[in-house]
Amino acid sequence: MSESTSSGPVFVLNAGSSSLKYRLVDAATGESSAAGTIERIGEQGSDVPDAGTAVRQALEQLREQAGVTPAVVGHRVVHGGDRFDAATVIDDSVEQAIDDLSALAPLHNPANLAGIRAAREALPDLPQVAVFDTAFHRTLPAAAATYAIDADLAARYGVRRYGFHGTSHRYVSRAAAAFLGRPVQATKLIVLHLGNGASACAVDGGVSVETSMGITPLEGLVMGTRSGDLDPAVLFHLHRQAGLGFDELERMLNSGSGLKGLTGSGDMRDVRAAAAGGDIAARIALDTYAHRIRHYVGAYLAQLGALDAVVFTAGVGENDAATRAESLAGLEGLGIRVDPQRNAATATGARRISPDRAPIAVLVVPTDEELEIARQSVAAVAAA
Incomplete structure (x- = not known):
C-alpha cells in the first residue's frame, strides 16, 4: 500500500435499505472530519432514487465538509457467513460472495451490496474493504455455534450460529481491556x-x-x-x-x-x-x-x-x-x-x-x- 493510502482518511459507509450513513475517519487518530446520513433512498417523492445517487451525494457533502478525498472506502456488511473471518478487500469475487450470502441476511446484505457497487463505480481507483459483522464470531467453538438439528441439512443450508455486532464487540472488548490497564x-x-x-x-x-x-x-x-x-x-x-x-x-x-x-x-x-x-x-x-x-x-x-x-x-x-x-x-x-x-x-x-x-x-x-x-x-x- 502506498504511503498516501496508509496515511489518508477512510470513507466509512453503512448502507441500509433506505438510508446511507457515512463518516470520514482518520484510522490512526480516530478523528472524524465529516459525517452525515442520507435518508429516504428510493422512497416516493425523494430526490435520492437509488444507492448510486446517495453515494454521490455523500461524496459531495464530504468534500464540502472536509475538502479532502478519501484514501480507502470501508463498508459495513452484516453477514459474511462462513466465507469471511476478517475484513476483506473487495473485488468481483468478494462482491459475488456477499450477494450469495443474501439468502442468510435478506434484510441487510442486498442494501450493503448496493452501497458497495455504487461506491466502486463512483470511486473506481480507491481500494474498498468489506468489514463483516459476523467475522469476530468466527472463533466460536463448535459447541457454541452448532444448532441441534439434522446435521446434513444444517451443513447444506449454512444453518449455524454466526453472531452479529462483531465490529462493536471487538472494539469495545479492546477498549475495556485498555481501561482496565x-x-x-x-x-x-x-x-x-x-x-x-x-x-x-x-x-x-x-x-x-x-x-x-x-x-x-x-x-x-x-x-x-x-x-x-x-x-x-x-x-x-x-x-x-x-x-x-x-x-x-x-x-x-x-x-x-x-x-x-x-x-x-x-x-x-x-x-x-x-x-x-x-x-x-x-x-x-x-x-x-x-x-x-x-x-x-x-x-x-x-x-x-x-x-x-x-x-x-x-x-x-x-x-x-x-x-x-x-x-x-x-x-x-x-x-x-x-x-x-x-x-x-x-x-x-x-x-x-x-x-x-x-x-x-x-x-x-x-x-x-x-x-x-x-x-x-x-x-x-x-x-x-
Missing part, C-alpha cells in the same frame, strides 16, 4: 451491546467464544422490535391457529416484537416513561428485557469460568442507567455490583460504575464501529 489477551469479559438491536458476547482473551445472536440478528436478547429467544413452536402454533403465513411471521418477529410488541413502542425512552406513569405493560416489558440480559450474564459467566468485567455499550447500554442497574440486580452474590451514584452520574466516556473493590468490574464503554471499520479497512489494504 490489562492486555486484552489476559481478560475475560461479557460485552452487552444494547441498542435497538441488542446482543451479548463472551470474550475470552480478545476472542469471541459465545454470543446471543444466531443465524440472523433475531435470536437472543429482547430488542426494540425483535423478539429475541423464542420457542420455535410458537411459529407453528401461530401459523396453524392464527393463519399467519411465513412472511407475516418474519415481519412480526423482526419489526413488531420486542419492546414494540409488548408496549407499542420500540424506543426504550418511551417505554420507561410509560412505566414511570404507571403503565403495567411497560413495566412488564422492562422486567422482561432485564431478565433476559441477566440470564445471559449468568450463562456466560459459567462458560468463561471467571470474569473481569461486564461491559455496557451502544445507545441503551451507554445512556440508560436504570437498564444497567435492573439488568444486574441480584447478581451481587456472584461479585457483580453496580454503584448507584456512579451509575447515575452524567458522563460520556469510558467509566467504571461498580465499587472500586468489587471483584468484577462493571463498565460503560462507548462503542465506535466506524473507527473500528476504518482501522480494519486500513489493515486489510496493507495486508493485501
Whole structure:
C-alpha cells in the first residue's frame, strides 16, 4: 500500500435499505472530519432514487465538509457467513460472495451490496474493504455455534450460529481491556451491546467464544422490535391457529416484537416513561428485557469460568442507567455490583460504575464501529 493510502482518511459507509450513513475517519487518530446520513433512498417523492445517487451525494457533502478525498472506502456488511473471518478487500469475487450470502441476511446484505457497487463505480481507483459483522464470531467453538438439528441439512443450508455486532464487540472488548490497564489477551469479559438491536458476547482473551445472536440478528436478547429467544413452536402454533403465513411471521418477529410488541413502542425512552406513569405493560416489558440480559450474564459467566468485567455499550447500554442497574440486580452474590451514584452520574466516556473493590468490574464503554471499520479497512489494504 502506498504511503498516501496508509496515511489518508477512510470513507466509512453503512448502507441500509433506505438510508446511507457515512463518516470520514482518520484510522490512526480516530478523528472524524465529516459525517452525515442520507435518508429516504428510493422512497416516493425523494430526490435520492437509488444507492448510486446517495453515494454521490455523500461524496459531495464530504468534500464540502472536509475538502479532502478519501484514501480507502470501508463498508459495513452484516453477514459474511462462513466465507469471511476478517475484513476483506473487495473485488468481483468478494462482491459475488456477499450477494450469495443474501439468502442468510435478506434484510441487510442486498442494501450493503448496493452501497458497495455504487461506491466502486463512483470511486473506481480507491481500494474498498468489506468489514463483516459476523467475522469476530468466527472463533466460536463448535459447541457454541452448532444448532441441534439434522446435521446434513444444517451443513447444506449454512444453518449455524454466526453472531452479529462483531465490529462493536471487538472494539469495545479492546477498549475495556485498555481501561482496565490489562492486555486484552489476559481478560475475560461479557460485552452487552444494547441498542435497538441488542446482543451479548463472551470474550475470552480478545476472542469471541459465545454470543446471543444466531443465524440472523433475531435470536437472543429482547430488542426494540425483535423478539429475541423464542420457542420455535410458537411459529407453528401461530401459523396453524392464527393463519399467519411465513412472511407475516418474519415481519412480526423482526419489526413488531420486542419492546414494540409488548408496549407499542420500540424506543426504550418511551417505554420507561410509560412505566414511570404507571403503565403495567411497560413495566412488564422492562422486567422482561432485564431478565433476559441477566440470564445471559449468568450463562456466560459459567462458560468463561471467571470474569473481569461486564461491559455496557451502544445507545441503551451507554445512556440508560436504570437498564444497567435492573439488568444486574441480584447478581451481587456472584461479585457483580453496580454503584448507584456512579451509575447515575452524567458522563460520556469510558467509566467504571461498580465499587472500586468489587471483584468484577462493571463498565460503560462507548462503542465506535466506524473507527473500528476504518482501522480494519486500513489493515486489510496493507495486508493485501
